[in-house]
Amino acid sequence: MNNNKLMIGDRLRACRKSMKLTQEELSTMLDVSVKHYSEVERGLAGLSVDNWIHVSEILNTSLDYLLKGVDMNTPMLLSNMFYNTDEKQQEILIKIIDLVKEYKK
Known part of the structure; x- marks a missing residue:
């Protein structure tokens, strides 16, 4: 099969x-x-x-x-997370993503 x-x-x-x-x-x-x-x-x-x-x-x-098995919506999801956020919130989101990436290593 x-x-x-x-x-x-x-x-x-x-x-x-x-x-x-x-x-x-x-x-x-x-x-x-x-x-x-x-x-x-x-x-x-x-x-x-x-x-x-x-x-x-x-x-x-x-x-x-x-x-x-490929989720093509991930880039759109990330884009939506940044929508209507100010510069300080965007910096925080980027730091969180970087922390998660480091944790997975």
Whole structure:
């Protein structure tokens, strides 16, 4: 079995659960059988391009994250953290980020 499909299924399952949706609810929204959707989460089947787009919209996440595990929203998140902050607050945020980076070393 393809390890990528397993990881995609794991991310899909985690996102679905974080949205408090059941497999039945999500499969209905995608107009696929519960069996097929279950197979997608287990890495045994795939979805059409249209359904991948639809599931990313339903789960409010990017296709980059679902398919590759890459969160493309991180730069936007950081940008939003700095929005409407004064220079002193920005300096503090940068120091906090630097501390976290040092801690991980």
